[in-house]
Every structure is written in structure tokens, then in C-alpha cells.
Amino acid sequence: HLKDDQSTHDTSKLNLILFTLTYGALVTQLCKDYENDEEVNKQLDKMGYNIGVRLIEDFLARSSVGRCQDFRETADVIAKVAFKMYLGITPSVTNWSPAGDEFSLILESNPLVDFVELPDNHSTLVYSNLLCGVLRGALEMVQMAVDVKFAQDSLRGDNVTEIRMKFIKRIEENLPAGDE
């Protein structure tokens, strides 16, 4: 995995580090630009959404995963394929609701928060909120409206990071106007 034979440096994780450092710089900038954590959380979600609606194409192209039959399959693909592909981790899928429309992704470790500590005056900041937006945007492009939020956050003292995903409804595909 060393791309350059002459390199004596460990390059395998450097690109993920680039992403997490950039993300950290972004959150810092947003905290400067906006007055409160709630606003920063909203911006992160919005930016995540914008990324998600484009990332899904990249994902589908790389993974050649077919259309998921149900929400359970979607959950597995998200955890075992998507998270693995982009963040190098495989969260576990648990806590299914009886109706099968809600589940949790448990992340033992969150690569976004390596080397990050929340200062005291940002106790309501959801640092990794970009991820919620990404998931929401990506799934919307495959006709699923979902609600995504953090239920536990290791940065705020919880043992693990838990993302809760709820299926809201199927989005009808828009047919182009004038289609016969």
C-alpha cells in the first residue's frame, strides 16, 4: 500500500488524517462564524447533506451494490460497505425497533474525533453532525427519507458513539415532465 517505493513514511492512513484534520479546521471556523452550537450543528448537517447527495453516486459506482430490498439490508450496506469504504470502520447495527423502521449504528471509535477535545463552552456541539447530513442526503437520492441523529457521543462523555437512523417514508421518483 506504499505508493512510492522510495518513501520511508507510513502513508496508509495519511489521507484519512487529512480529512479529519480538515474537518476539525472546518468545525473550528464554524464555531467562530456562528454564535451558538445549535447553529453550528445545523450548518454541519446542511453541509453533510450537500456532500451526501453527491457521495452516493461515488459509492454506487465503487461498490456495485444493487438496490436494497428493505431497511435491514440498507442498514447492513451502510455499516459494512459504506462506513468501511470511506472511514475504515465497521459500526455494528443494533437496537432495531419492533416495526423494523429504526436502528442504531454503534461506533466503538469515531475517526473524526481523533485528537479532538471539546472545549467547555461547547457542550451542546454535535461535532460529527456532518455524518448525519451525509447519510440523510445520500439516502434521499435513493428514494428514502430518513431522520438521522446522534444518540450517544464519545466526545461528550459517552462510552461509544451511537447514530440513530429512522425510516420516514419512501420518496416517489420524479418522472421527467412529458414522459409518455
Added chain:
Amino acid sequence: MADDVLFEFLHMEMVSHIYKEQASRGEMDKDRATCVSALEGMGFRVGQGLIERFTKDSPSFKDDLDIMKFICKDFWINVFRKQIDNLRTNHQGTYVLQDNKFSLLTQLSSGKQYLEEAPKYLAYSCGLVRGALSNLGMDCVVTAEVSPMPS
């Protein structure tokens, strides 16, 4: 692992966000400079952080040219997914690094009208390089230009 793509998507969105936000407050000219310097500043701190992690176990570089070769190879490959195509120097402290297919610009169309937009997408990277060099002991000014390929 498709980790390099995440950085590119995030970068695009960051640039877009910073410009949108500034557009909704105040004059255009002042804002453009503020946007560029915000992005450059972010890049600078990240560039420093990257170098800390990247070179902590390796021997120090013997001279400036050695550092520049590192930037052109290892650094560029890990950040921009390929090596620099051409390095020139006047041996008096100026180095010109040429990348014929810069990874953060490939998503932009290549029409001439988009050339004006290119600096937005270069500010962060200039900061990255300046930050990296700063932590390697080289204080410098980093600027970038885009020119169309000869047809």
C-alpha cells in the same frame, strides 16, 4: 479505502459554504479576500498538523531541495493523489511546482470562464503547502496559478 474522495468532497463543500456565507454579509470585494484568507488559514494549520504526523519518525531533510522533493513526491501523492509533474527552481529560493491534473480542480469544467473561479479552489491547498513547509523549517509565500493546457 476510498478515503481520498471524502477529502475532495469536503473541500468542495467548504469552499462553497464559505463563499455563500460571505456573500450574504457585506461587500463583494472585501469578502473575496476574507474567503481566500479564511481558507488559506485553515489549510495552513492542517498542513502543519499533517507534517507533524507524517514525519515524526523519519530523519530530517538535508537541504531545501530535499524538502521540495518530499513535497513533490510523498506529500503531493498523499494529499493530491499523484506526484508533481514538474519542478523548477531558480536556485535563489523560488520553486515552481507544476501539476498538470490537480485533483481539486478536476471537478470543475475546463472552459475559460471557470478559470476565474479556480483561485477559490486553490486557497486551501496553498495554505496546506505553506503550513507543511513552515513545520519543515521553511518560511515562505505560496501562490498558485491556473492556466489552460495548450490545445
